Amino acid sequence: MYEHDVIVVGAGGAGLRAAIAAHEAGADVAMVSKLHPVRSHTGAAEGGINAALQEGDDWELHAYDTMKGSDYLGDAPAVETLAQDAPEETINLEHWGMPFSREEDGRVSQRPFGGLSYPRTTYAGAETGHHLLHTMYEQVVKRGIQVYDEWYVMDLATTNESDPNDRECHGVVAYDVQSGTIEGFKADQGVVLATGGPGQAFDHTTNAVSCTGDGHAMAYRAGAPLEDMEFIQFHPTSLPSTGVLISEGVRGEGGILYNNEGERFMFEHGYANNSGELASRDVVARAELTEVNEGRGVDDEYVHLDMRHLGEERIMDRLENILHLAEDFEGVDGLVEPMPVKPGQHYAMGGIEVDENGQTCVNGLYAAGECACVSVHGGNRLGGNALPELIVFGKRAGRHAAGDDLGEPEIRTGYGDDVEDETETELPVQPGDAGLDTSGGVAADGGVTADAEGILERKVETARERVDTLMDKEDGVQHAEIRAKLQKAMTDYVNVFRTEEGVKKALEIIRECRQEYQDVYVDDPSKTFNTDLQQTIETRNLIDVAETIALGALVRNEFRGAHWRQENQIRDDENWLKHTLISWDDGEPSIFYRPVILEGQNKTYEPKERSY
Amino acid sequence: MSTQQAEPETQEAPEDPEMKGAESPAAEEQKGGGMVDDHAEKKAELEGETVHLKVFRYDPEVEGKQEPRFDDFHVPFEKGMTVLDSVMYARDEYDSSLTFRHSCRQAVCGSDAFFVNGKQRLGCKTQISDLEQPVRIEPLPHQEVVKDLVVDMDHFYDQMHTVEPYFQDEDTPPVDDLDEQRQSPENREKIKMSSRCIWCGACMSSCNIAAGDNEYLGPAAINKAYKFAMDDREGEEIKEHRLRILEQEHGVWRCQTQFSCTEVCPKDIPLTEHIQELKREAVKKNLKFW
Numbered sequence: 025m026y027e028h029d030v031i032v033v034g035a036g037g038a039g040l041r042a043a044i045a046a047h048e049a050g051a052d053v054a055m056v057s058k059l060h061p062v063r064s065h066t067g068a069a070e071g072g073i074n075a076a077l078q079e080g081d082d083w084e085l086h087a088y089d090t091m092k093g094s095d096y097l098g099d100a101p102a103v104e105t106l107a108q109d110a111p112e113e114t115i116n117l118e119h120w121g122m123p124f125s126r127e128e129d130g131r132v133s134q135r136p137f138g139g140l141s142y143p144r145t146t147y148a149g150a151e152t153g154h155h156l157l158h159t160m161y162e163q164v165v166k167r168g169i170q171v172y173d174e175w176y177v178m179d180l181a182t183t184n185e186s187d188p189n190d191r192e193c194h195g196v197v198a199y200d201v202q203s204g205t206i207e208g209f210k211a212d213q214g215v216v217l218a219t220g221g222p223g224q225a226f227d228h229t230t231n232a233v234s235c236t237g238d239g240h241a242m243a244y245r246a247g248a249p250l251e252d253m254e255f256i257q258f259h260p261t262s263l264p265s266t267g268v269l270i271s272e273g274v275r276g277e278g279g280i281l282y283n284n285e286g287e288r289f290m291f292e293h294g295y296a297n298n299s300g301e302l303a304s305r306d307v308v309a310r311a312e313l314t315e316v317n318e319g320r321g322v323d324d325e326y327v328h329l330d331m332r333h334l335g336e337e338r339i340m341d342r343l344e345n346i347l348h349l350a351e352d353f354e355g356v357d358g359l360v361e362p363m364p365v366k367p368g369q370h371y372a373m374g375g376i377e378v379d380e381n382g383q384t385c386v387n388g389l390y391a392a393g394e395c396a397c398v399s400v401h402g403g404n405r406l407g408g409n410a411l412p413e414l415i416v417f418g419k420r421a422g423r424h425a426a427g428d429d430l431g432e433p434e435i436r437t438g439y440g441d442d443v444e445d446e447t448e449t450e451l452p453v454q455p456g457d458a459g460l461d462t463s464g465g466v467a468a469d470g471g472v473t474a475d476a477e478g479i480l481e482r483k484v485e486t487a488r489e490r491v492d493t494l495m496d497k498e499d500g501v502q503h504a505e506i507r508a509k510l511q512k513a514m515t516d517y518v519n520v521f522r523t524e525e526g527v528k529k530a531l532e533i534i535r536e537c538r539q540e541y542q543d544v545y546v547d548d549p550s551k552t553f554n555t556d557l558q559q560t561i562e563t564r565n566l567i568d569v570a571e572t573i574a575l576g577a578l579v580r581n582e583f584r585g586a587h588w589r590q591e592n593q594i595r596d597d598e599n600w601l602k603h604t605l606i607s608w609d610d611g612e613p614s615i616f617y618r619p620v621i622l623e624g625q626n627k628t629y630e631p632k633e634r635s636y
Numbered sequence: 637m638s639t640q641q642a643e644p645e646t647q648e649a650p651e652d653p654e655m656k657g658a659e660s661p662a663a664e665e666q667k668g669g670g671m672v673d674d675h676a677e678k679k680a681e682l683e684g685e686t687v688h689l690k691v692f693r694y695d696p697e698v699e700g701k702q703e704p705r706f707d708d709f710h711v712p713f714e715k716g717m718t719v720l721d722s723v724m725y726a727r728d729e730y731d732s733s734l735t736f737r738h739s740c741r742q743a744v745c746g747s748d749a750f751f752v753n754g755k756q757r758l759g760c761k762t763q764i765s766d767l768e769q770p771v772r773i774e775p776l777p778h779q780e781v782v783k784d785l786v787v788d789m790d791h792f793y794d795q796m797h798t799v800e801p802y803f804q805d806e807d808t809p810p811v812d813d814l815d816e817q818r819q820s821p822e823n824r825e826k827i828k829m830s831s832r833c834i835w836c837g838a839c840m841s842s843c844n845i846a847a848g849d850n851e852y853l854g855p856a857a858i859n860k861a862y863k864f865a866m867d868d869r870e871g872e873e874i875k876e877h878r879l880r881i882l883e884q885e886h887g888v889w890r891c892q893t894q895f896s897c898t899e900v901c902p903k904d905i906p907l908t909e910h911i912q913e914l915k916r917e918a919v920k921k922n923l924k925f926w
Contacts, residue, residue: 060789062835063737063745077814111814118816121803121869123824123831130818154744155831162802202782232740265716268742352743352761355716504728548733550698553783556732 025480028054028170030425031196031211032218033177033239036064037153037411038393039218040160041418042382042425046216047167051426054170056177056198056209058234058558061161065220065232066414069153070271070345071137072145073117073415074408075110078134081142083107087624090409093139093304094373094402095585095595096631097252097603100624101434102398105380105420110412113419114146122159124148125342135276135342137408139304139636145408150271150345156411172209174201176558177238178487180215180246181208181480182386188247188607189438193389194476197487201558204551206488208480214388214425217243217376218418221394224562225570226369226519227511230262230269239395241565243376244572248384249438249605249616251397252374253569254576254587257405258520260308262368264326268353270346270365272407275301277342279331281312282362283320289327296636303636306404306586309367313520316366328362367520371410373401373586374576377437377605381430382421385438392421398435399603402620403585439607439616446615449579452528453535455571457611494560497545503560506544510537510563510570518574523590527578534571541567572613576604579615597631686710687722688770691734695783698733704781706772707731713764720748720759723773723785736785743902746834749841750785751776756838756900776841792837795854799861799881804874823868830863830910832903839897839907851886855897855907858888862910865917876921883918891915 030046032039035057046053055061076086086107091098114132118124124132125147137145148155164171175198182193195210219239223231244250260281261270275281281301283289290296295311296303303311312327322328331339331346336359339347350358375397382390382398393414400413424430436442513533517526541564548556581589582596602617622629689709695701709726720738727734737747741760748759751774753767764771779787809815839855840846846854853861864870865878882888888911897907 059739059745059747060793060835063739063747065740065745067744067834068740068742112811115814115816116811119803119808119811121805121864121867123827123863123867124816126819126821126824128821130820132816149828151744151832154834158831159803165797166800166802232745234739266741349742353716355763502732504732508728546732548735550695550733550783552695552697553735553786554733555735 025208025210025477026054027210027212028052029211029213030216030422031056031209032216032422033057033196034064034218034220034393034395035059035061035171035173036218036220036393037066037156037160037414038418039216040157040164041415042216042218042392042422043169044160044163044167045419045422046426047169049423049426049428051213053422053426054172054209055164056172056175056196058174058176058201060173061164061171062158064157065235067154067157068230068232068269069156069411070150070269071273071276072135072147072152072408073110073114073156073411074137074140074144074406075114075146075412076107076142076144077111077114077132077146078144081144083111084626085141086110086144088629089140090400090406091629092632092634093404093406094400095404095634096597096601096622096629097255097399097402097584097620099399099435099621100629101380101621102400104624106400106409106412106416109416113412113415117156117159117415120159120163122148122155135273136302137276137406138272138299138302138308139406140408145276147273150273150343152411172198175199176201176561177242178206178561179483180242180389181476181483182246182389183479187439189385189440191247192387193246195480197480197483199487199491199558201553204554206484206491208484210476210480211388213427214390216382216390216392216421216425217395218391218393219395221372222566222569223369223372225511225514225566225573227508227515228262228267229369230259230267231369236562236566237395237569238562238565239391240376241568243384243389243391244568244608246386246389247608248386248389249377249607250374250572251377251603251605252399252402252576253372253572253606254580254604255373255401255403255585256369256573257305257371257373257586258309258367259370260305260312260367261329261365262370263350263354264364264366266353267368268349269368269370270329270349270363271343272305274329274331274343274346277331277338278334279329280333281308282328282330283315284322285320287320289315289320299636304404304634305407307636309520310588312367322364326364326366329365330362331358332360332362369515371405373397373399373403373405379433379435379437380420381424381433382417383424383433383437390421390425392418403587435621436618443605443616443618444602446579446617451575451578452531454612455531455535455575456608456613457538491557494544494546494557495549500543500545501540502547503544503563506537506540507563507566510534510566514570514573518577521588521590522577524578524581527574530574531571531578534567534574537567572606575606575613575615580604601631685713687713687717687764689722689726690770690772691723691726691785692774693784694781708770717764718760719750719752719757719762719764719767719771719773722764722771723759735783744834746836749776749836749838749902750774751841756842758836758838758902761902776837778841778847779837789837791850792835792840792854792856795840795857796835796860798853799857800878801860801864803864803870805870807871817869819867819869827863827866829905830859830866832905833859834903836902838900838902842896842900844894844896845890845892849886849890852890853882853887855911858882858914859905859907859910862914865914879914879918879921882914888914888918
């Protein structure tokens with residue numbers, strides 16, 4: 025058994041920032057990650073970091089833009105914390121040597137991005153995430169922070185009180201990919217989940233193969249609710265064949281979208297008469313699919329993104345990386361022809377419910393970054409707001425886990441007297457594991473809560489038994505088949521446009537996947553680097569997470585941000601200014617709602633029509 | 637780039653249609669008979685063309701894989717298919733034990749550097765149609781093989797850490813003044829290419845010197861040091877400290893400018909030029925003390 029004060033799970037932007045912060049607060053911190061830190065998907069972020077750095081800009085403007093972008097589903101304390109802390113955190117990265125793009129006077133460059141009232145997106149070429157990731161990993165090396173890389177965290181060691189608000193997380197159980205050893209990692213002060221997004225629940229995604237929602241699923245099964253999972257951002261400009269992302273920076277620099285008739289449809293068809301291509305991402309994604317559905321798509325599949333008019337010099341200076349991506353992954357030369365693009369799953373606004381200090385309702389369990397929902401992004405994330413979230417809330421989670429006093433949070437978590445139960449929607453199938461599976465999230469036996477070490481040991485034992493069962497089975501279904509079926513169902517029915525009938529269909533297929541998973545087996549008999557085993561465990565996580573996305577999409581019968589429902593195509597502020605929360609509840613998920621907080625420090629954010 | 641010029645070679649493909657999409661005859665024997673997954677077979681037959689892969693296999697603890705061997709896979713060709721796509725297909729449809737690292741699929745995580753047809757390449761950014769068949773896919777040379785295409789990267793990481801790969805400056809303004817250090821666009825441009833490294837290890841694997849001298853820092857680590865040494869935001873003293881690390885016995889002077897690292901770098905970093913420039917900087921520094 026390993027033991028540290030703070031265990032950070034995942035080593036992308038949020039995890040690295042949390043680890044550095046915990047270390048600076050004096051804790052003995054270790055990172056446990058299924059990838060070496062520099063392999064993390066933060067490295068693929070292209071656009072930039074929103075931060076009100078310049079004279080004339082103001083954190084309150086950033087907060088306002090973010091709240092409007094969220095379609096009034098962001099919580100004001102979270103949104104304001106992001107806007108207030110982003111400038112300092114961005115400058116901090118510069119002081120750590122991050123190679124930001126520069127102006128003639130030597131200051132860091134900022135550019136316009138969709139949904140922003142001021143050009144406040146700080147960037148490093150079109151490779152901002154790569155530089156952010158490497159810069160922070162450098163700081164982890166400098167501080168000598170222990171990294172257990174290629175250790176796959178399978179489970180949390182959490183106590184089993186009946187109310188999740190009374191539970192406590194004492195550590196994690198991880199699997200050494202290289203050797204097959206399973207060990208407990210005891211966390212004396214806290215566990216920070218920073219495991220990234222669940223994009224692999226969809227089959228056309230900009231996300232890495234590693235983005236399998238592991239942290240979501242583990243926290244969910246341990247009793248922390250998942251929040252606003254129905255809000256999935258589909259990025260308007262992904263390459264059709266692979267899902268590789270073409271940065272919003274292209275449109276920020278002046279790139280134009282055309283349909284197959286050569287019309288600049290964002291204006292000519294009235295989707296966004298003021299902002300055009302730079303409208304919020306959900307607006308542009310729906311516009312593109314509407315063009316395709318109405319027969320104005322190229323090859324009935326995509327639209328064109330043209331940047332040729334920017335000229336070679338400007339493209340090479342600011343968007344060179346885009347040329348490589350278009351060439352390598354689509355065979356298109358962006359200097360001489362327009363690039364084909366279509367919406368692809370890109371980001372999950374929802375996630376593990378946390379407060380401004382990163383803490384879940386389970387004591388000692390934290391989450392930060394894309395796997396968490398503070399909630400900053402509400403119904404829709406603005407471009408350039410993910411990276412500041414990583415550094416602002418990664419830092420807060422790390423500090424709080426290490427014992428720093430950050431004050432009482434305003435955001436509440438877990439089931440409580442301020443929530444409202446879901447009572448109206450009829451579910452087509454029984455979600456959850458319904459007793460078919462033995463790998464729940466809390467310590468299994470019903471006895472009195474044992475000491476931390478006892479709980480961890482029991483969980484290690486359970487994990488070993490689970491792996492033995494998967495490995496010993498001689499035949500059955502392989503995870504790849506189940507995963508493909510799940511991904512297809514999500515992209516077919518829980519995509520940009522959603523109907524009640526379609527989402528119900530998806531829930532039925534997810535239920536089938538869950539049943540098929542009972543017969544899953546691992547063919548590779550090896551203990552050494554068994555990716556077959558790892559992916560089989562990941563697939564279970566994807567099933568749990570996909571189900572929460574579909575459940576959220578079913579119950580929320582309105583159109584807000586990235587979530588569109590055919591049956592009620594309006595934003596219904598009277599009934600839906602509230603977060604959707606789904607709690608695993610011993611394998612029989614329950615759904616409840618918590619009101620959104622629109623009261624900020626100096627003002628209340630009154631919901632207005634979101635037009636661009 | 638053309639994606640359709642390659643007509644897959646067929647002469648090496650097994651005659652028997654039962655064998656389509658399966659492993660080599662040798663592998664079949666080890667599996668105990670000519671069993672081919674029905675689903676896989678159907679999928680392979682649906683498409684016209686197939687791509688012939690010869691993939692290195694090794695597992696220290698599985699009987700039949702302890703002696704390294706090559707397995708043949710025939711995967712249906714699709715427009716735009718990369719080497720990574722092809723091995724993912726082979727794994728998901730034919731043999732789930734086929735093991736390799738991969739994550740982002742877009743040449744930024746640096747996980748999937750393989751030795752493809754005798755050259756270090758990133759699997760995700762190498763088009764199958766640009767390669768001669770059969771496509772031979774092996775783990776990176778000069779590194780210990782863990783299993784199949786997975787190599788031990790620990791030595792590579794150790795060398796990266798040797799050059800103190802983190803920004804060092806004592807004069808940075810306080811963060812809460814919100815005042816950034818100034819850097820000219822020209823200086824940022826100067827370090828741009830060096831900052832693109834994704835730690836894939838292709839350069840180190842291609843380098844003869846690194847193969848013969850285990851302590852040689854290697855192109856990636858030297859390039860990492862270049863990024864800091866050329867950054868005007870770090871002071872002169874720190875630069876001199878960096879040059880002292882680089883001019884040690886197993887540092888820049890070991891490079892014999894064979895350019896193999898530069899040739900294989902998937903991010904087009906001019907590694908050899910960077911090493912040469914650091915040699916000149918080291919000479920300049922030493923002259924200063926005469």
